[in-house]
Structure formats: structure tokens, C-alpha cells
Amino acid sequence: MNTFKAAIAASTLLACASVSQATDLEVTHWWTSGGEAAAVAEFAKAFDATGNKWVDGAIAGGGNTARPVFISRITGGDPMAATQFNHGRQAEELVQAGLMRDFTELAEKEGWKNFVRPVSLLDGCTVDGKIYCVPINIHSWQWLWLSHKAFADAGVPVPTNWDEFVAAAPALEKAGKVPLAIGGQPWQRTGAFNVLIPAIAGKETFLKVYQDKDEAVAAGPEMAKVFKAADDARRMAANSNVQDWNQATNLVITGQAGGQIMGDWAQGEFQVAGQVAGTDYSCLPGLGVNELISVGGDAFYFPIQKDEAKTKAQEVLASVMLSPETQVAFNLKKGSVPVRGDVDLAAANDCMKKGLDILAKGNTIPDPPRLNTEDTNNQLNDLFVEFFATPSMTPEDAQKRYADIIAKAD
Amino acid sequence: MATETSKRPNTLFRNLNAKIASLPMIFTALVVFVGGTVWTVVYSFTNSRLLPRLQFVGLDQYERLWSTPRWLASIENLMIYGVLSLIFSLTIGFVLAALLDQKIRFESVFRTIILYPFALSFIVTGLVWQWLLNPDFGVQHFVRGLGWETFTFNPLYDQSIVIYGILIAALWQGTGLVMCLMLAGLRGIDEDIWKAARVDGIPMWKTYIFIVIPMMRPVFVTTLVIIASGIVRVYDLVVAQTSGGPGHASEVPAKYVYDYMFSAQNLGQGFAASTMMLLTVLIVVVPWAYLEFGGRNKRG
Known part of the structure; x- marks a missing residue:
């Protein structure tokens, strides 16, 4: 018994000792799929190397499950040291309520404005002229991932745009494949639809609907074409009985499904599975029709801490996340594009290079979640869950209800 | 207990210790239950988003609520689920209790087996039945394996019958409790009544329906309230089994409240929906309270 007590005492001492040297920061996020977990481990490694300790607080089940947990912890007075959100309006009210830490000083000292590209990413973090978050990657939704194996099995060439893909669907079905894999989670349906808008109806329409909330355009003929395409997508996805997005991606990786409309984070999954872009799978930005990508992504917010040491360590974490080495290491694993314009991306694969090209040309649109409140996004989710x-x-009918939601959105 | 007539005029200070001891609970009940309810109702008239704020918008949240197809679908599902679950759990529960009451052997074994599912949470129940009703792994797969190749039974993937799939799971979980309550009620019936009925030559089923059941009225009312409150707040079972799908075919009001309060960051809308749920509960509870407490004087 005495040895047991001694062991306890020793471990307590050790624990105390390590606390006095390093600061534990709890970081919460919803990255749990294979590729995502590998990417976040890069952050943890880099942060631990500064002598502090990254305490991982991953919450499974996607953003819709994780965000309520984050928010209730922050508003409930038990804030974590740093937490993931998507840029834009998700954390807007928390910032306005003064629960998030202002990073303007550090941003000016390190000159974030000089190297963060495109600068609009920082705008997503800015409320009343102050910077409240650290953008860490650029994600775009507008990708169609295609399995070469599935098309080979069906005996049709790999399509190069959406229309060819729709035309190839019957052949895929005959070969026992699911033409289009869409997981059951609501955001995946809405996401796929939001990708169809710029691809089918173009940038103008997209901006009129989501930025200006123009009801007439939402009910108009251009959007009717998009709903027509969504109807095709619905037929093609009728047999995909999976829930999570990475399960749907897995159908594409294993050749059970022809393709998937999913953001570039799907790339991480292909990478973990050891697939090569161009030979095992193809990616079509903007569905191969309109090469536009949205500039959205993940950012870390830092809730205000009472503990002095933690406040200091938050700054260290913010710098680490934006440092060139971590940016490259993280984004290569995650399949996203670094937010720094000055890093070397020789290791990037074909798909990523396509994304970088489009980014360099400036063919970008804002991310829908940045333009809509979560309330509007949820209403859209409800609509598309029902539609699909x-x-x-x-x-x-769907278009009529869609126009209603847009008309009432703020 | 408190029925003996007091000799001292001031009853406020009788049993002072007990009254002081119950103050925290009274305080909790007033602040947490009543206070929280009032707060929710008040904020349901505001346009609160992620954080509550007092900007009144009148009945806007309610107008939006009642024009939302998902909410209407939820209400419809709750009606179907509620009515059927009430009928079936009372009937099955009572029949099981009556069967167990026939002085059979191993009664306690059967009682335990039937009550056992009640020990499982709705989440576990939902997951178990999700697997059982899954066409690729569950009942359908099993029966097809026996040779009936065209046998089809996949309620969870069919919009028109998914709510019955949830009902099956709920009945499996809940009838045990109803049976136990009913059994307790049956045991409370005086043996002499049975003897008298037998002397008069009344068949057993008639004795049950015309004599025993009317005598068990209090038990029925209590059971009714327990089942009804369970129906209104059904949430976890749906989340575990179908997460509301396919489409909105198995959405329930409690899920709407949760989704709009937390993931849609629209507290006002969530509060409006939960106020409507409160109203439903009141509609159930007020007649019950009237029957239970208002009726006592008449019966003496």
C-alpha cells in the first residue's frame, strides 16, 4: 500500500513539475477522419516542440455536432484555450459578446496582412476592425471526385464535366455502381447543391442569391436549371446508403461509387488510402464546368482565459499555426491550401496544383457559410434533406421553398 | 399525515424543521422550473440568435414555426406515434399483466424478462433496433436467408412507414413498465371481488372489462400520464434510430427544438417550438390534475 501511495505522490509531483514548465492548452476541433487526424497531429507536434502541451479535444460527428458543444462551453464559463470554427458568421455573436480574444496586436507585430493570401480570409476574422481568429487553411467545396476504377468497370471513359457524368450514370448503374455518393448528413446535401449553383448558373447568380439575398433570382430561370441538375443528382445518389462524408469518399476510393461532390478535404482521404491523382482518381474543380472555387476554410478562435500563462501560450499557438513549416505540413496532410502566399508547395499533388492555379487567377467566390447565418444554413439543410x-x-416545389428561405434570410 | 385537526391556530410554524428543510427544494422548483419556463416563454417572443437578447418581435417566431414544413411533419409524426403508442402500450401492457396474474409458475422470471428492456436507455434501444431493422443485417436478411427471397421488411428506409419502425422500438422498451404498473393495480384488487364474480357466474373477460378495469382507474390515469409525457419528449430514440430521416419522415418536435437552438444558433425559434411543446404537455397534464386532485372530494 505504501509503495502505491508513494507512486501516487511521485506522479502528482511529476505532474506539478511539468505544469510549471509547460502550459497545457486544450484545443477543440471536429477533425476526426483519417486525413484530418493526421493533419491535426502536425499542429500538435509543432506546438509541443515549443515546450508547451497540446491537449487534443476532438469531437466526432462533424461541425453541426461539435459547434453546440464548443459554444455551450464558452458561454458556460469553461472555455477551452482554442477552438476551431469556420470563417464567418458562426462565431460572430460570441465575438460581439466579448468572449473571444482580440489578436490585432499579434497580427500587426507578425504582419499577417502581408503574407495571408487572399487577404479576404482575414476579413472573415475581422469584426469592427479587430482580428479575432487565425485562418489556417483554404478549403473549397467545388470539387467533383471521380473514381477511375468505377468508370473502367462500367466501360465508359472518365467524364470531364458534370454533363458527361450525368450521361454516364446509367452505365455505372448497370455495372452495379452508385453513380453519385452523397452521405446522409444534411450539410452534405446542401453543400452539393451550393456547388451546383456556380457551376451551372455562374458566379453572378450565386452572388445575387447568397450575397444580395435576391429572391427574384432565387426563383428565376437560372436557378431552375440548378434545381434540374439537383434533380439529376438526386436520382444518381438514390442508392448511396452511407452517413458520413468520409464513408461516401470511401465508396469512391474503392470504386463502388462513380463520384462524389465534396470539398477538397476529401483529398486527404485519397492520400491516406495511397491513391494517386490522375491515375486512380480525378478531380474536377467547379464540376468541370465553371472553374470557380470558394474561399472558405477553418480558423481558430481563442476564447478569453483567466490564467495568465494560458493567455501567453495562446499567442505561441497562434504563431505556430501560421508559421510556414506548420502551414505546409498541416495542409499537405489535410488536402487544403495554405493561407500563406510565401510557402513552397513543390510537394503538392495534381489536384492541389489545380486549386492553386485557380486561386492565383482570382477565380474565387465567397463561401456560402460566410454569407449566410447558421439559421439560414439550417433551413437550407432541412429543405435539401427533404428534397434528396x-x-x-x-x-x-423545392425552388419555391428555396426562394422563400432566401427572401427571409438576413 | 397532515389531516389531523390542528389545535393551535398558527399552522405556519408547525413542523418548522421540516419546512425549513424543504425550502431549498421549493426554491429550486420555483427558480429552476417555473423561472426557467417563464424565461423561455418570454424569450420566444424575441429574435435571439446564438445568445439570448431582449428584442421583441411579437409572434414572428411562431408564424415562422407554423409555416415550416419540417415542424408540421414533426407534429404529424408525433400524433401518429403518440396515439398508437398510447393504445398499444396500454393494451399490450394490460394483457401481459392479466396473463401474469393467472398465478402462473415462474412469474418473477417472466416479469423480469419483460421489464428488462426498460433498463436500457433510448439510445441503446434505438441502436439495437436500427440494426434489427436494417435490411442488410437484420430481420429482412435473416428471413431471406431462410429461403423467402422476396421478403421485404425495411421500415427505417421507407418514408411512409418509418414512424412505425420507431414505434416498435418504443413499445419494446416501454411496455414492460406499463405491465408492472398494471400488475400492481391488479394485485390491489380484492380477492373477494373475484370470488363474488365467480359465484355470480360472470366470465373472466367480462369481470376484467366491467369490474376490474373501472376499479383500476387511478392506475390507468397514472400510467397514461407517464406514457404521454414520454411521448411528447421523445428525442433520443429518433436520433439513435434514424436521425429524423429519411427526409423528415421521422422528425419529432423535440429534435426540432434542439436543432434550432443549438446547431442553427436560433434560440428564439427553438424557444417558440419548446413553448408549443409545453402547451401540449399542459393540455395533457391539466385534465389529469383535475381528475386526480379535483375529483378527490367527490369520492370522499
């Missing part, structure tokens, strides 16, 4: 699951719901 109800074959009897006509595209016209």
Missing part, C-alpha cells in the same frame, strides 16, 4: 429523400418532391 423524397423522389416525389418536384424541383419546382
Whole structure:
């Protein structure tokens, strides 16, 4: 018994000793798939190397599950040291309520404005002229991932745009494949639809609907075409009985599904599976129709801490996340594009290079979640969950309800 | 206990210790339950988003609520689920209790087996039944394996019958409790009544329906309230089994409240929906309270 007590005492001492040297920072995020976990481990490694300790607080189940947990912890007075959100309006009210730490000083000292590219990423972090978050990657939704194996099995060439893909669907079905894999989570349906808008109806329409909330355009003929395409997508995805996005990606990786509309984070999954872009799979930005990508992504917010040491360590973490080495290491694993314009991306693969090219040309659109409140996004989720699951719901009905939501959005 | 007539005029200070001891609970009940309820109702008239704020917008949240297809679907599902679950759990529960009451052997074994599912949470129940009803792994797969190749039974993937799939799971979980309550009620019936009925030559089923059940009224009312409150707040079972799908075919009001309060960051809308749920509960509870407490004087 005495040895047991001694052991306890010793371990307590050790624990105390390590606390006095390093600061533990709890970082919460919703990165749990294979590729994501590998990427976040890079952050942890880099932060631990500064002598502090990264305490991982991953919450499985995607942003919709994780965000309520983050928010209730922050508003409930038990804030974590840093937490992931998507840029834009998700954390808007928390910032306005003064719960998030202002990083303007550090940003000026390190000159974030000089190297963060595109600068609009920092705008997403800015409220009333002050910077409240650290953008860490650029993600774009507008990608169509295609499995070469599935098309080979079906005996049709790999499509180069959305229309060819739709045309190839019957052949895929005949070969026992699911033409289009869409997971059951609501955001995946809305996401896929939001990708169809700029691809089918163009940038103008997209901006009019989401930025200006123009009801007439949302109910107009251009959007009717998009709903027509969504109807095709619904038919093609009728047999995909998976829930999570990475399960859907896995259908593409294993050749059970022809393709998937998913953001560039899917790339991490292909990488973990050891697939090579161009030979095992293809990626079509903007569905191969309109090469536009949205500039959104993940950012870390730092809730205000009571502990002095933690406040200091938050700054260290912020610098580490933006340092060139960590940016490259993290983003290569994650499949996203670094936020720094001055880093070397020789290791980037084909798909990533396509993304970088489009980014360099400036063919970008804002990310829908940045333009809409979570409330509007949720209403859209509700609509598309119903639309994709109800074959009897006509595209016209769906469009009418869509226009209603846009009209009432703020 | 408190029915003996007091000799001292001031009853406020009788049993002072007990009254002081119950103050924290009274305080909790007033602040947490009543206070929280009032707060929710007040904020349901505001346009609160992520954080509560007092900007009143009148009935806007309610107008939006009642024009939302998902909410309407939730209400409809709750009605179907509620009515069927009430009928079936009372009937099955009572029949099981009556069967167990026939002085059979191993009664306690059967009682335990039937009550056992009640020990599982709704989440576990939901997951178990999700697997059982999954066409690729569960009942359908099993029956097809026996040779009936065209046998189809996949309620969870069919919009028109998914709510019955949830009902099956709920009945499996809940009827045990109803049975136990009913059994307790049956045991409370005087043996002499049975003897008298037998002397008069009344068949057993008639004795049950016309004599025993009316005598068990209090037990039925209590059971009804327990089942009804369970129906209104059904949430975890749906989340575990179908997460509301396919489409909105198995959405329930409690899930709407949660989704809009937390993931949609729209507290006002969530509060409006939960106020509507409160109203439903009141509609159930007020007649019950009236029957239970208002009726006592008449019966003496």
C-alpha cells in the first residue's frame, strides 16, 4: 500500500513539475477522419516542440455536432484555450459578446496582412476592425471526385464535366455502381447543391442569391436549371446508403461509387488510402464546368482565459499555426491550401496544383457559410434533406421553398 | 399525515424543521422550473440568435414555426406515434399483466424478462433496433436467408412507414413498465371481488372489462400520464434510430427544438417550438390534475 501511495505522490509531483514548465492548452476541433487526424497531429507536434502541451479535444460527428458543444462551453464559463470554427458568421455573436480574444496586436507585430493570401480570409476574422481568429487553411467545396476504377468497370471513359457524368450514370448503374455518393448528413446535401449553383448558373447568380439575398433570382430561370441538375443528382445518389462524408469518399476510393461532390478535404482521404491523382482518381474543380472555387476554410478562435500563462501560450499557438513549416505540413496532410502566399508547395499533388492555379487567377467566390447565418444554413439543410429523400418532391416545389428561405434570410 | 385537526391556530410554524428543510427544494422548483419556463416563454417572443437578447418581435417566431414544413411533419409524426403508442402500450401492457396474474409458475422470471428492456436507455434501444431493422443485417436478411427471397421488411428506409419502425422500438422498451404498473393495480384488487364474480357466474373477460378495469382507474390515469409525457419528449430514440430521416419522415418536435437552438444558433425559434411543446404537455397534464386532485372530494 505504501509503495502505491508513494507512486501516487511521485506522479502528482511529476505532474506539478511539468505544469510549471509547460502550459497545457486544450484545443477543440471536429477533425476526426483519417486525413484530418493526421493533419491535426502536425499542429500538435509543432506546438509541443515549443515546450508547451497540446491537449487534443476532438469531437466526432462533424461541425453541426461539435459547434453546440464548443459554444455551450464558452458561454458556460469553461472555455477551452482554442477552438476551431469556420470563417464567418458562426462565431460572430460570441465575438460581439466579448468572449473571444482580440489578436490585432499579434497580427500587426507578425504582419499577417502581408503574407495571408487572399487577404479576404482575414476579413472573415475581422469584426469592427479587430482580428479575432487565425485562418489556417483554404478549403473549397467545388470539387467533383471521380473514381477511375468505377468508370473502367462500367466501360465508359472518365467524364470531364458534370454533363458527361450525368450521361454516364446509367452505365455505372448497370455495372452495379452508385453513380453519385452523397452521405446522409444534411450539410452534405446542401453543400452539393451550393456547388451546383456556380457551376451551372455562374458566379453572378450565386452572388445575387447568397450575397444580395435576391429572391427574384432565387426563383428565376437560372436557378431552375440548378434545381434540374439537383434533380439529376438526386436520382444518381438514390442508392448511396452511407452517413458520413468520409464513408461516401470511401465508396469512391474503392470504386463502388462513380463520384462524389465534396470539398477538397476529401483529398486527404485519397492520400491516406495511397491513391494517386490522375491515375486512380480525378478531380474536377467547379464540376468541370465553371472553374470557380470558394474561399472558405477553418480558423481558430481563442476564447478569453483567466490564467495568465494560458493567455501567453495562446499567442505561441497562434504563431505556430501560421508559421510556414506548420502551414505546409498541416495542409499537405489535410488536402487544403495554405493561407500563406510565401510557402513552397513543390510537394503538392495534381489536384492541389489545380486549386492553386485557380486561386492565383482570382477565380474565387465567397463561401456560402460566410454569407449566410447558421439559421439560414439550417433551413437550407432541412429543405435539401427533404428534397434528396423524397423522389416525389418536384424541383419546382423545392425552388419555391428555396426562394422563400432566401427572401427571409438576413 | 397532515389531516389531523390542528389545535393551535398558527399552522405556519408547525413542523418548522421540516419546512425549513424543504425550502431549498421549493426554491429550486420555483427558480429552476417555473423561472426557467417563464424565461423561455418570454424569450420566444424575441429574435435571439446564438445568445439570448431582449428584442421583441411579437409572434414572428411562431408564424415562422407554423409555416415550416419540417415542424408540421414533426407534429404529424408525433400524433401518429403518440396515439398508437398510447393504445398499444396500454393494451399490450394490460394483457401481459392479466396473463401474469393467472398465478402462473415462474412469474418473477417472466416479469423480469419483460421489464428488462426498460433498463436500457433510448439510445441503446434505438441502436439495437436500427440494426434489427436494417435490411442488410437484420430481420429482412435473416428471413431471406431462410429461403423467402422476396421478403421485404425495411421500415427505417421507407418514408411512409418509418414512424412505425420507431414505434416498435418504443413499445419494446416501454411496455414492460406499463405491465408492472398494471400488475400492481391488479394485485390491489380484492380477492373477494373475484370470488363474488365467480359465484355470480360472470366470465373472466367480462369481470376484467366491467369490474376490474373501472376499479383500476387511478392506475390507468397514472400510467397514461407517464406514457404521454414520454411521448411528447421523445428525442433520443429518433436520433439513435434514424436521425429524423429519411427526409423528415421521422422528425419529432423535440429534435426540432434542439436543432434550432443549438446547431442553427436560433434560440428564439427553438424557444417558440419548446413553448408549443409545453402547451401540449399542459393540455395533457391539466385534465389529469383535475381528475386526480379535483375529483378527490367527490369520492370522499
